[in-house]
Amino acid sequence: MSSIAKKSGFGATVWDYITSVDHKKIAILYLISGGLFFLIGGIEAMMIRIQLMKAGNDFLSAGTYNEVMTMHGTTMIFLAAMPLLLGFMNAIMPLQIGARDVAFPFLNSLGFWLFFFGGIFLNLSWFLGGAPDAGWTNYASLALASESHGIDFYALGLTISGFGTLISGINFLVTIINMRAPGMTYMRMPLFTWTTFVASALILLAFPPLTIAIFFMVFDRMFGSHFFDVAAGGNTIIWEHLFWIFGHPEVYILILPAFGIFSEIFAIFSRKRLFGYTALVFATILIGFYGFMVWAHHMFTVGLGPTANAIFALATMIIAVPTGVKIFNWLLTVWGGNVSFATPMLYAVGFIPSFVAGGVTGVMQAIAPLDYQLHDSYFIVAHFHYVIVGGVVLAIFAATHLYWPKMFGTMLSEKLGKITFWLFFIGFHLTFFIQHFLGLMGMPRRVYTFGANQGWDLFNAISSVGAIFMALGVIIMLVNIVLTTIKNERVGNDPWGDGRTLEWAIPSPPPFYNFAQTPLVRGLDTYWIEKMEGNKEGMIYAEPLGDIHMPNNSFIPVVMSFGLFVASFGALYHPDGYSWTIPVLVIGLLITFGSMLLRSLKDDLGFHIHKEDLIKDREGVKTDGHK
């Protein structure tokens, strides 16, 4: 591995990616697999809208609809939105803080492969007797009553991928605490790094309750315990609490990085420092903190009593304050700037009204007595799609355009990007705006069909038409990606011309060691400061050029994750009474623990890139890396 500019064949490239511990390559793996799951979830969404296009449609049967609807939610949240965001965090955050990689590159790879095998396991349910059908919230009484193995796939798949997410969260926390370049104080960290930091803390605190809930579920369904079995003295409301103690912070795990991405975009494309940086940072922390105080607002109709409902209602309303602070600071960042409406900025500008709409309906639902009407109606469906699509998905699309040149060294087409934006943006509002009114007109959510003459026909038809626009937008984005990859016009360090943070100071894509010399940070928006002072290099350095210590690639994370994948099949079929289930469970766990043992006993000291290679490489990059 000491030779840097190594040419290799397709097989070798694939092997290189599979075994890679490089944060940039893992980011690409996240992007590919997250993108794939996004498409699967999108197809499921289209099936839902086709089914609900008209009253009494029979495109999907009742049971199949519940599977599709459950898998749409689960896939989009756990297997698409979160991994795509983790992908961008992986790609960009270490560059923003001037690090050569994350703190634990091996764990980074393990986190990805756990997520990947968990996601595959979950989706295999389609071919092995039926997908989960109790909603992504998987409420316990229905989940225990569900007869197929779908719920088991859900529980085991999310256990595996949940471990992966937890590991990634811990890794990012340690990275941001320990690996910032000299001078990069907390209050000089770019907003995307800050939101990654807070989101990672939320992952650390929110995933254990989910893991516990799912463990109870696994034991109830597969090993005869009675945590949620009412007849045996269990209690299903415990599931609801545990799920939402995870589930509400989960929303912020998704939206905070989205806020981070948009913060970067507003500053770059307004050519202006973020307005109220400190306020934005504290608003992020506050939102993360309050995120843990409000879970019961998902449970206003459960019958917790007026005291609990009133407290959680008020706590929920408070979150509107830091969120509003953010919105106004972004607007004031644009104010007085020099605004370029490139595709990422278009998404950011589209995000503001969409997210404000999602936010105000959130406050409306915080009003507990009003929520008795809105809860579990199409109003809530509209609300959370405004937040998740209008916030998170727009951010992911924006980040795809913004960071594509940094990750792949070539720019996505602006023209196609703008077409995608308009199709998706119009389609999104067409699909979901009208659903608020469907909810107010009494349409419950999660219905596989609806009767004619209840006043819902027209709006459902409009909603389905909107979904077609969204699908077209996504298809054009795929075309864009393919065409861009074929054209492959190389770009320089700072392709948008107004980059402000460290990632824009190094080549696109960055060399695998990121920074030949660790940069010295002199303030917020480091690269901007150096540019404005006429520093051609874009950085000043905290250390002389010297040897760099790098980790070796490893196949062990794949094997470790595969072991759990195998073990899950043993657990899953255990209640059916096959004789092979326990051996499979044991073999799977042996694979996992065996590879852990191997990793512990075998020293892997990594390798060094020598100073001379770095100098040669720098010259090479200079000649073909710049425009």
Add this chain to the structure above:
Amino acid sequence: MINGLKKWRLFTLMTALIFFLAGCGREEISTLIPAGGVAQDQFNLLLLSSAVMLFVIIVVTIVYVLAITKFRRSKLGEEMIPEQVEGSTKLEFLWTAIPIVLIIIIAIPTVYQTFDLADTRTMDVEAEDGSMTNLTVNVIAKLYWWEFEYPEQGIVTAQELVVPTDQRVYFNVVSADVKHSFWIPSIGGKIDANPENTNTFYLTFNQESSELEDGVFYGKCAELCGPSHALMDFKVKTMNSNDFDQWVASMKEEQTPPSDALAQTGEELFGADGLGCIGCHAVSGVGAGNVMAGPNLATFGDRNRVAGILEHNEENLKAWIKEPQDFKPGNQMPDVKSLNGGQDVSEQDLDALAAYLMTLTVEQ
């Protein structure tokens, strides 16, 4: 440019028209046309919060539109580098304080209403004559139908809730299997039917359902409960208290046996010596809740729908009896073939059953 503006105007106009045409939904089910005290309170909260939120949206829109039109690069030029403003403490204070004030405006009625809607002090209060001052109905949610027990009156019915207008009606809501949620949108917000505990709340009904186009309010299950969750509908009949008292009295009376020969055959088929339907379906309104496995059919002839979803006629009733799984997948009604010794039930028998069931009525 002017052309473009015209198109936009047309678009806005069209949107407004669509909303106008679609109105606020149907009065049988829309929360926007409240027909009960609770729904009215909730609708008022909706109006209040919408007004406050509209204010927020207007402020954001003004700043937003100005920001993205005034500071475009096409106006300011490629080279212009704006002043790198750090922020403003005054502004930060302003947009922290104003939202807090807005939230307080919303928070006060929220807390008040939360406690008010949970107020069950007048429940189980006896009047001087020993009767209860308020009606209590026990709601038992089952896969995919609803049972309504009137404990004080000693009667039970299913699928169609009958209640008096202009007084508080208390509901004890519980599930007999998985979690459901009890919701009558135009009367008031929902409460969950949990398997492990009974939830209590009240509703008031301000409009007689006979005034409605369909003659009943629509009730829904609002919590995913399995394949036929979407079909777990019930209906609500509201009437003045005199009519209600009369309904209760006739519920307690014994059903008059059918006079018609076809219906008499139907009654035999329904009974233990026929198909044995009566093993699960009581035909007397007197009784307690959660005893029989199937819905009580004492009021079947008065109903608005078959199985809560199909138009109320004999054709649909026969189709339902023949293949209930076709209409409500996953429901618990046994296959009629298995009750008939593995053989298809003849058309004549179905006719007879339907004729009999249609005679089951307590309303004149």
